[in-house]
Amino acid sequence: MVRVGGVDVAYTRKGRGPVVVLVHGAGIDGRMWQPQVEALADEFTVVAWDEPGSGRSGALPAGFGLADFARALAAVIEDVGLGPAQVAGLSWGGTVVLELYRWRPDLVRSLLMVDTYAGWKGSLPPEEVAARVEGARRMLAAPREEFDPTLPGLYAAGPPERFAVLLDAMSRDVRPETMAAQLSLMAEADETDLLPRITVPTLLLWGERDARSPLSVAHAFQDAIPHAELVVIPSVGHMSNLEAPEAFTAAVRSFCRAHA
Known part of the structure; x- marks a missing residue:
């Protein structure tokens, strides 16, 4: 646990070796990285945070912005104390990681942009942004007992059965006010000016059938980020780390080993 700007920020740390930091998406918490934390700890110090307002971390303060999430993530990396990290972010988490790189590139050894x-x-x-904002508005307007934080199009073939208990537990713990803030910030964020200025090794890791962030987005990243490497995982969607954990982890291990 590290305290940042009055918020307690929790993180899991396992293993020894070069540090790899895993940043989760919206409507979920650091437990989504459970397969990677377990598999990569034999070679790396693996860190998975619960961002402010999620999981075991404290409540999200009013007016908390994208830069505040980045500062909180920087504080976690500094608290780990192993120097610059290889930082992976999935979905909304990738946008947070880009903002971290904008303000604290000294803490980033390499970037892993995931779906x-x-x-x-x-x-x-x-028009797609407007549709998503409207969908989020309807979801968040539901009574608390009917609130379902599962966004459409997360999986190519439905939630993986072997992680059903984990996914259900995370879903029950989602705080609507946090998800509202995450999605609102995501709708307004535009990090495209940063992409050509990235100078660290960058892996783009995408599910072939990602419906939320389609491969066209990955190709735009590849065109914009100098020397970015694209790896596409066949037959999976937006939550590629849970739909194909073995293939996903192998790609992460290979990249992080090469740039440790």
């Missing part, structure tokens, strides 16, 4: 966006505004057509 992500340069913000919705930066990566999606305006």
